[in-house]
Amino acid sequence: MSDERTPQRSTAPRKKRPFQRRKVCRFCADKQVSIDYKDPRTLRYFISERGKIIPRRISGNCSKHQREITEAIKRARNIALLPIASAHVMP
Ligand SMILES: [Zn+2]
Numbered sequence: 001m002s003d004e005r006t007p008q009r010s011t012a013p014r015k016k017r018p019f020q021r022r023k024v025c026r027f028c029a030d031k032q033v034s035i036d037y038k039d040p041r042t043l044r045y046f047i048s049e050r051g052k053i054i055p056r057r058i059s060g061n062c063s064k065h066q067r068e069i070t071e072a073i074k075r076a077r078n079i080a081l082l083p084i085a086s087a088h089v090m091p
Contacts, residue, residue, distance in 0.1 A: 024062070025059075025060055025062040025066070026061070027061065027062075027065040028062055028065065035068045035069055037075035038081070040076055040081045043069065043072055043073050043082060045059075046069050047073060050085060050086050051082065051085045053069070053070055
C-alpha cells in the first residue's frame with residue numbers, strides 16, 4: 001500500500017456509533033416477535049426512511065432472521081404494504 005498522508009495515525013480512540021449494537025438479534029431474543037410480511041409495523045423497523053432494508057450490521061439481526069426479514073420485506077413490497085422506494089416524497 002502507498003504511504004498515508006495523515007501524519008499521526010496512532011491509536012485513535014474508537015468513537016461510539018450512533019447505533020448501539022445489540023448483542024443478539026431481537027427475534028432471537030424475543031421469540032414472541034414473529035417475522036410476518038403482513039405485519040408492516042415490525043418490518044418498518046428494518047427499513048430506512050427511503051424504504052431500503054437496513055443492513056445486518058446495523059440492525060443487529062442474526063443472518064437467519066435477517067434473511068427472513070429480507071424475504072418478508074420483499075413480499076410486503078409486492079403486495080404494496082411497504083414502499084420499494086420513497087418515490088412520493090412529501091415536501
Ligand atoms: Zn435471530
